[in-house]
Amino acid sequence: MNRHAHEVRVFDVVQETPEAVSIVLGLTPELRERFVYTCGQFLTVRVPSAQTGSVARCYSLSGNPHRDEALTVTVKRVAGGYASNWLCDNVVPGSTLTVLEPSGKFGPDGANEDLLLLAAGSGITPIMSIIKTVLACGTGDIALLYANRDPGSTIFAGQLEQLTREHPERLRIQHWFETDQGVPDASTLTTLLAPFAERATYLCGPAGFMAAAAAALAGLGVPASRIHQEKYLSLAENPFEQPEPSSTPASPGTEGAALEVEIDGDRHTLTWPRQTRLLDVLLEHGIDVPYVCRESICGTCVCLVRKGRTRMVANDSLPEEDIAQGLTLACQSLPDTDEIFIAFDQ
Known part of the structure; x- marks a missing residue:
């Protein structure tokens, strides 16, 4: 088992939408220091499998790491996806999950810069962490474009509405619903994003949405260095099933x-x-x-x-x-x- 893996207890499971749940983890005092994280990071979760022993999947943290919030990841069902469906169907308060310590690098270094945030579907999870952190800890203004199939599939709808009420001068949200507006394309996104093209941009969502948004930003002349993308990629190797490395140095060879x-x-x-x-x-x-x-x-x-x-x-x-x-x-x-x-x- 990976030396950075820990068993943690599930404190609560929140039904965000019919297809998505937030899993709230309870940490023992000795584990709290190991799970300090920065906004935009993720946890790698071990999901049991009768065929392979386990599979590993990465899920973003949605909280503000600078506030005393519970450690929470959000999982949305994927059609035919073993891990997401297993977690949504089987995890209940009191369950135990094996997870790796927080990883990833997706988020601003500070909280005072104005940001453009783009999310679709469950891509809102790391974006939510950035929103909470900037609003609570800095002075930056945020413009968020959030695309979903319909209002009922909008993860964190209530939290976003509350944050807008609390920070009406700093948080602007543009919802996009495919049932009303169709699938967002580069041309339409260009018009919506143009007023914020000078801002650093953080982008997370399905591949089609990411490609359309990246094309729109490029067309607006936004430098690639100002566009930060969080891509959901499957792990080719399972970090939970890898043997621990030998402590005996291998022969270095002649060169x-x-x-x-x-x-x-x-x-x-x-x-x-x-x-x-x-x-x-x-x-x-x-x-x-x-x-x-x-x-x-x-x-x-x-x-x-x-x-x-x-x-x-x-x-x-x-x-x-x-x-x-x-x-x-x-x-x-x-x-x-x-x-x-x-x-x-x-």
């Missing part, structure tokens, strides 16, 4: 880079084999490096290249500006120079 790593205040000097990814090297040497998915999706293993140069095999979470500043993903990084210095906890 490798001289690697120095700083993590948790300690420095380690290692040999980094040319074709071995950084995360695997560190785990093989018994170094407790943060990671979850090993697939470049979650961003948990991000680190800073202070000296030398690395290259990533894949990247689904780091924007270009972060890479330009020297950040990389340990799970995808290979050495590109003979001497490299990597620092975590940046």
